[in-house]
Amino acid sequence: MTALVIAEHDNKSIKAATLNTVTAAKACGGDVHVLVAGANAGDAAKAAAQIAGVAKVIHADGAQFEHGLAENMTAQVLAIAGSYEHILFPATASGKNIAPRVAAKLDVAQISDIRKVDSPDTFERPIYAGNAIAVVRSSDATKVITVRTTGFDPAAATGGSAAVETVAAAADSGKSRFVGQEIAKSNRPELTAAKIIVSGGRALGSAEKFNEVMTPLADKLGAALGASRAAVDAGYAPNDWQVGQTGKIVAPQLYVAAGISGAIQHLAGMKDSKVIVAINKDPEAPIFSVADYGLEADLFQAMPELLRSV
Known part of the structure; x- marks a missing residue:
């Protein structure tokens, strides 16, 4: 039984999400192979070979893979899919x-967004914005x-010594x-890879206040900036800062939520954070139900005080 992980990379280095996916693949049992399809991506293939737990790296190189276009990547995955029971x-x-293109071409059901592997054919995935967990068992010969990624610890990026096999690139x-x-x-950490995230909500009132209140604390902590969907929709923060079911799923070591009520779609994106600190003047705010530390206070007073104490 062998699992294939499709690496995400920039043709030079492997992206962090690949490390979490390798951990999930290892939980499926058997060997783990990694596909690195890119343009002049030899460095990325070498980096993949160093990931702990990887038995082999398959390297396909061609200009058509430079930007990871889904149609070309699908063709490359399908060219080698017959050797694998799991494709992750x-x-x-x-x-x-x-993934959906690969699943459709293989005529199998896709198993989406898993957070736990119970056995090689049984997986757990969140539904209803994370309020329930579905246990899915697949009888398909190939499981796509x-x-x-927040459900699995990252595999060590070093310590491995996998062989790199070069294969013909799909046209x-x-x-x-x-x-x-x-x-x-940005000089800040990438939101999905940050160890500390400082997030603001609609209560900040404007983009100017968002920047004035949130940025100093993020700078002091070396944190990424996040925002609720309400804050993004109101124009206080850019779209790529949105945390939640319709934004980015994060699980940092520390998540500071200021002026965020805790709508269900936001909680779905951050409630796996290791430590959650919530600041809100509404004692009934849902964010307090998942917070490890909650402060019932006006954020415009609490945030400067917090900054002075850091």
Whole structure:
């Protein structure tokens, strides 16, 4: 029994979500292989070979993989899929784009967003915004899985010594082409990989207040900035800061929620955080139900005090 992990990378290094997915693959039993499909991605393949627990790295190189277009990546996965009982993707934007195509072509049911492996054919996944856990058993010969990365500890990025096997690259499908991208640059940690996140909600009242109140604490803690959907919809924060069921799923060591009431869709995105600190003047705010430390106070007074004490 062998599992295949589809690596996410930038053609130079492996992204953190791949490490969590390797842990999930190991829980399925048997060997773990990693597919690195990219353009001049030899460095990424070498990095994948160093991941603890990986038995083999399969490296497919071609210009058609440079930007991870779903149609081309699907073709490459299908070219080697017959050798694997489990094919796992991180439940990221990229993984969610490729996995359904692979499942459809293999004529199997996709098992989405798993957070635990009970056995090689049985998995647990959250439903109803995380308020219930579904146990899913699959009888398909090949199980196509997306992994909620916050549900699994990352595999060690070093310590492994897997062999790297180069395979023929699948041809360009010709169904899509890369036009361009705009990348937001920041000195802060990436939201989904940050160990500390400071998040603000609609109670901040404006983008100016959001920046004035939240940024100093984030700077002091070396934290990523997050926001509730209400704050993003109101224009206080950019879309890529949104935490929640319709935003990013995070599980940092410390999550500070200021002025966030705790709507169910927000809780679904952050309640697996190790320590949750909530600041809200409403004693009935749902955020307090998941908080390890709750402060019933006006955030405009509490946040400066917290900053002075850090």
